[in-house]
């Protein structure tokens with residue numbers, strides 16, 4: 676995660692679910708109104724359009740609990756993503772890829 680700011684470049688964020696770097700303009704904020712993770716600009720507060728659609732099919736409360744359970748933001752991101760995807764698959768079934 677670069678700490679430099681990039682005023683003249685497209686700001687990118689990392690998708691919570693798939694880990695892709697995406698333009699902030701293209702990202703969907705997740706849990707914008709939640710206070711669980713305070714106001715810090717954490718990467719797991721953004722998801723790409725595709726994943727956002729998937730996430731919206733799942734019960735929001737459960738998903739938030741899941742994120743807390745997996746210690747989102749506290750564990751290594753790669754480990755978190757892996758655990759997240761595994762857990763989601765176990766609980767909700769495989770996330771199907773959607774075509775644009």
Ligand SMILES: [Zn+2]
Nearest residue numbers: 690693723726
């Ligand atoms: Zn994604």
